[in-house]
Amino acid sequence: MSTRPRPQAREQDSLHGSPHRVSDVMTRAVVAVGRTALFKDIVERMDQWKVSALPVLEGDGRVIGVVSEADLLPKEEFRDSDPDRLTRTRRLADLAKAGASRAEELMSTPAVTVHADATLAEAARIMAVRHVKRLPVVNAEGVLDGVVSRGDLLKVFLxxxxxxxxxxxxxxxxxxxxxxxxxxxxxxxxxxxxxxxxxxxxxxxxxxxxxxxxxxxxxxxxxxxxxxxxxxx
The missing domain is CATH 3.30.1340.30 (Histidine-containing Protein; Chain: A;)
Incomplete structure (x- = not known):
């Protein structure tokens, strides 16, 4: 398991001028996990940091996927059940995650990401289309720079x-x-x-x-x- 501490996000009074960029509002102190992180460790880290998803990193910090609460829930959903044939056919991916124990087996990949120079409107559009609440912010090499959430995008209204x-x-x-x-x-x-x-x-x-x-x-x-x-x- 790994974390990537970053300087704190810019204070709100730095939001001057339009259009604002993801870099203006993103959180730079990011918690993440490695591909071999165990299921329980992931849950504990989400609870500790009060987040619903974690980037999965490899090597020098390149984002290879995201593990979210939705990726973890099948383990509870199918814990005591014996799915019928139709369910097994329709929800093969969820059933695979129900039996998974490591981040690399649980994560959604490729990760849905955004660059720091994207506008807030662009980030909001990606979240809406891809139905995600948080986006890892990566550089040109795919290395993690921060995370932007729905709440971060609303900071301009302050x-x-x-x-x-x-x-x-x-x-x-x-x-x-x-x-x-x-x-x-x-x-x-x-x-x-x-x-x-x-x-x-x-x-x-x-x-x-x-x-x-x-x-x-x-x-x-x-x-x-x-x-x-x-x-x-």
Whole structure:
């Protein structure tokens, strides 16, 4: 069994600017196991670290698989049962795991991983499509750099409202509306951004809404911008 201690994840106040990357939110202190780790050791390590899955490493730290709670449960499910022929046919892989005792026999492989420079949206999409809660973060050689979880991806919604307002001003409003008819006011409360004011080019308002909605940490957008003639979108 092996662990790979890493420096602690960056503090939340380092989350500035969009788009954020996996490296901004991932956990760098990672617990992992080797391919020969025993079933009970895996369960104990999951319980100790309160995680639902562990990367399985080989050699210099290359990720060769992931063992999760789902991989371990067949041992309990089939402990006292004698599966019928249909069950044996349909759940051959689970039955094999029910009789397994080492990580290399239990793990799902190849591991579903992500790179540190992937955006949070990309990581979220991988989790949704592959139905996993945690992703090992690997470098170009497949060596473990950290782990990102669903909870890590939600950290952007902890960004302070004033940080969001500053980013919206700098990256959206000042770019699209450098000379407004009336000043554009930006108020962000509980992640909801409200924009008011009059702008010279009303055709840019829908684009502004899309860009503000794309600022990571923004929960919703209430756009009250109007054109020079007083009309909104």
């Amino acid at each position: 960004r302070p409202d004033n940080d969001l307002a500053d980013e919206i001003r700098r990256d959206v409003v000042d770019v699209l509306f450098p000379a407004p008819v009336e000043p554009v006011h930006i108020i962000v409360s509980e992640g909801v951004a409200t924009l008011t004011g009059r702008v010279a080019d009303a055709t840019r308002i829908p684009l502004a809404v899309r860009l503000v909605r794309g600022v990571e940490g923004v929960v919703g957008v209430d756009c009250r911008l109007t054109g020079a003639d007083g009309r909104g979108i």
